[in-house]
Amino acid sequence: MEVFIREAGMVWKAESKEMGKAVTLSASDLLMRLLAFILTLAAAIVIATDKQTKVVPIQISDSLPPFHLPLTAKWDQMSAILYFLVTNAIACTYGALTLVVAVVNRGKSKGLWTVMTVLDAFMVALLFSGNGAAAAVGVLGYKGNSHVNWKKVCNVFDKFCGQMAVSIGVSLIGSLAFLLLVVIPVVRLHRRTLSINN
Amino acid sequence: MEVFIREAGMVWKAESKEMGKAVTLSASDLLMRLLAFILTLAAAIVIATDKQTKVVPIQISDSLPPFHLPLTAKWDQMSAILYFLVTNAIACTYGALTLVVAVVNRGKSKGLWTVMTVLDAFMVALLFSGNGAAAAVGVLGYKGNSHVNWKKVCNVFDKFCGQMAVSIGVSLIGSLAFLLLVVIPVVRLHRRTLSINN
Numbered sequence: 114m115e116v117f118i119r120e121a122g123m124v125w126k127a128e129s130k131e132m133g134k135a136v137t138l139s140a141s142d143l144l145m146r147l148l149a150f151i152l153t154l155a156a157a158i159v160i161a162t163d164k165q166t167k168v169v170p171i172q173i174s175d176s177l178p179p180f181h182l183p184l185t186a187k188w189d190q191m192s193a194i195l196y197f198l199v200t201n202a203i204a205c206t207y208g209a210l211t212l213v214v215a216v217v218n219r220g221k222s223k224g225l226w227t228v229m230t231v232l233d234a235f236m237v238a239l240l241f242s243g244n245g246a247a248a249a250v251g252v253l254g255y256k257g258n259s260h261v262n263w264k265k266v267c268n269v270f271d272k273f274c275g276q277m278a279v280s281i282g283v284s285l286i287g288s289l290a291f292l293l294l295v296v297i298p299v300v301r302l303h304r305r306t307l308s309i310n311n
Numbered sequence: 312m313e314v315f316i317r318e319a320g321m322v323w324k325a326e327s328k329e330m331g332k333a334v335t336l337s338a339s340d341l342l343m344r345l346l347a348f349i350l351t352l353a354a355a356i357v358i359a360t361d362k363q364t365k366v367v368p369i370q371i372s373d374s375l376p377p378f379h380l381p382l383t384a385k386w387d388q389m390s391a392i393l394y395f396l397v398t399n400a401i402a403c404t405y406g407a408l409t410l411v412v413a414v415v416n417r418g419k420s421k422g423l424w425t426v427m428t429v430l431d432a433f434m435v436a437l438l439f440s441g442n443g444a445a446a447a448v449g450v451l452g453y454k455g456n457s458h459v460n461w462k463k464v465c466n467v468f469d470k471f472c473g474q475m476a477v478s479i480g481v482s483l484i485g486s487l488a489f490l491l492l493v494v495i496p497v498v499r500l501h502r503r504t505l506s507i508n509n
Contacts, residue, residue: 175373190458193447230497237432238439238490245443249391253448254459260388261452263461292436295493299428302500 143215145294150208152287153240157201159280160188160247165273186266186273193246194277200243201284204236204291233294240288247281341413343492348406350485351438355399357478358386358445363471384464384471391444392475398441399482402434402489431492438486445479 165186170179188194211229218225254274257265267274363384368377386392409427416423452472455463465472 184458186458191456192450192454193443196443196447227498227502231494234432234435234490234493234497238435238486241436241439242443242446245391245394245440245445246447247443248440249394249444249447250451252390253451253461256390258389260382260384261461261464263451263459266459288436292432295432295497296429299432299493299497299500300425302497304425 141297142294143212145290145297146208146212146215149236149287149290149294150205150212152283152290153201153208154205156280156284156287157198157205159276159283160194160198160201163188163273163276163280165270167269169269186270191250193250197243197247197281197284200239201287204240204287207232207236208291230295230298233291236291237288237295240284240291244281244285244288247277247284251277251281339495340492341410343488343495344406344410344413347434347485347488347492348403348410350481350488351399351406352403354478354482354485355396355403357474357481358392358396358399361386361471361474361478363468365467367467382467384468389448391448395441395445395479395482398437399485402438402485405430405434406489428493428496431489434489435486435493438482438489442479442483442486445475445482449475449479 163186166183167186168181169184171182172179188198211232214225214229251274253263253265254270254277255265255267257263361384364381365384366379367382369380370377386396409430412423412427449472451461451463452468452475453463453465455461
């Protein structure tokens with residue numbers, strides 16, 4: 114394919130190679146999508162299987178000896194961690210679906226590719242809000258907050274907090290993969306428009 | 312400007328009007344950027360000025376009567392709210408700078424426009440992580456959490472929590488404006504590539 118641009122009476126030949134690659138899906142796109150899928154799936158699995166039971170002394174009154182109760186920490190006990198799990202579950206499901214669509218379609222439907230890039234941007238927003246929420250309660254768990262008298266719990270539930278930190282880290286890298294899935298096509302398309310317009 | 316595409320011996324004339332608009336900044340872009348700037352600035356101001364002092368009874372021991380202490384709630388007492396303020400401050404500063412750059416440049420430098428769209432995507436990630444963090448501690452403030460024995464505080468600091476909720480809401484709309492700043496050029500550029508390639 115060759116492209117000619119006529120402007121102010123002059124005819125310019127645009128870079129036809131760049132144009133030819135137009136909206137076919139590149140290997141780097143597929144690899145990044147696979148990475149985004151695997152990482153968000155891993156983050157979801159790591160947090161969903163995160164569970165720790167500890168026998169904790171509970172002081173009810175100064176005059177009575179403390180009770181010893183077995184307490185369990187799990188993802189469903191805090192809405193922020195539940196939200197984090199849901200965002201990663203949505204993102205990995207979406208990642209798997211679009212991976213199949215991308216392989217089957219291989220850039221034939223260009224509208225589909227646009228829709229996918231737009232949805233990728235929504236996934237970035239969703240995942241980062243989930244990461245922010247989980248990190249916020251994670252920091253509270255590790256440090257507590259004296260102003261509102263929320264005591265730290267990660268000194269007791271150390272394994273739970275450690276596994277949650279790993280999950281947040283993995284999810285963050287997965288979120289960055291989704292961010293790159295949005296950013297790379299923008300850079301590529303802009304470059305292509307440049308090669309046509311200049 | 313007119314664009315002709317020669318493929319397999321045939322010459323096609325592409326939609327030249329779409330091409331002419333190539334990378335000039337549209338009024339909708341500027342409006343959206345202005346909106347993103349104003350909303351994140353408003354969110355930053357609302358949370359930065361959020362302060363409430365209350366006299367709270369503190370029970371130190373069962374045998375003693377409670378102390379009455381004046382306690383103040385402020386954004387700098389919790390790292391999640393501090394992070395939320397910082398993300399909005401960064402986003403509104405960035406919004407103001409790019410608004411000036413967009414008006415001065417008016418699409419002359421196309422590379423600059425690409426850089427701005429990429430940075431917009433990073434702002435989306437930053438803002439949504441801040442919103443998620445603030446919303447997570449906000450939910451804890453309103454509801455508390457019995458599993459980790461973190462008591463709700465918004466029944467006491469009602470005005471502080473209300474103002475924080477407003478700030479999160481405003482920041483969320485500002486974040487959506489940044490998201491649209493990323494999504495709209497993607498849709499527009501894809502459409503333009505389509506009009507050239509089909």
